[in-house]
Amino acid sequence: MKFWKHYYQGLLDLFLQSQCPLCQRPTSTDFCTYCEKQLKRCQIAQPEKFWGNDFPLFPWGTYNGSLKRALQVLKYDKQPKIAQPLGFWLGESWLKSRLNLGKNLIVVPIPLHPNKLQIRGFNQAELLAASFSQIANLRLEKSGLERISDTEALHGKSAIERRESLTGAFQIGKAFRQRHPKAEVLLLDDIYTTGYTALEAADTLGKSDIKVCGIVAIATSEIRATQARTK
DSSP, rough: HHHHHHHHHHHHHHHEEOOOOTTTOSSSSSSSSSHHHHTTTTTSSGGGGTTTTOEEEEEEEESHHHHHHHHHHHHHTOOOGHHHHHHHHHHHHHHHHHSSSSOOOOEOOOOHHHHHHHSSSOHHHHHHHHHHHHHHHHEOTSSSSEEOSSSOOTTTTHHHHHHHHHHHHHOOOHHHHHSSSSSSSEEEEEEEESSHHHHHHHHHHHHHTEEEEEEEEEEOOOOHEEEEEEO
């Protein structure tokens, strides 16, 4: 009787397990043990070092290895469930940092153009912002910004081309048009590379006297991570 009990419990446990979105191994958690360890290896030890650069940045990890793979799977393989644990980890890192001073901030995700949103089915930055805000206990405003320019993929473009393609890409969102925010805005995006997207978004908000204190991101480029480590 004891044997059959363990046998059926084993079958039930196997049935209830899902697949790891990165390697398809059976797992009862968001990622399998192996992939979670690989992701944690991408985490930046002192993300506060990025705060105070040309534009204040707070990243969770470096855009390489398993973290790069996870963000690609999230966006291009349409695995939105990946956003929740990544956003949670970013929120936990923020809470542990010296930057979490109890300020009244409004989290605004970098928006997608409606055309891209229709194709993908979700905005990864918005999903990440939802779980980040939940853990960080900050107000989330999904419609603080709108993207009005359907820019091409920035990968492979020069710095000048990136900046030019983003000029005029955003406008104030419906929520802030209806009610001017009293608190500062904390932008959120999945990846921070050149910073041009964040700067353009901050400039758009600034023209309406909405102050942006910085941006949080799941990942930043290896170049920026190396620069921060050598300071």
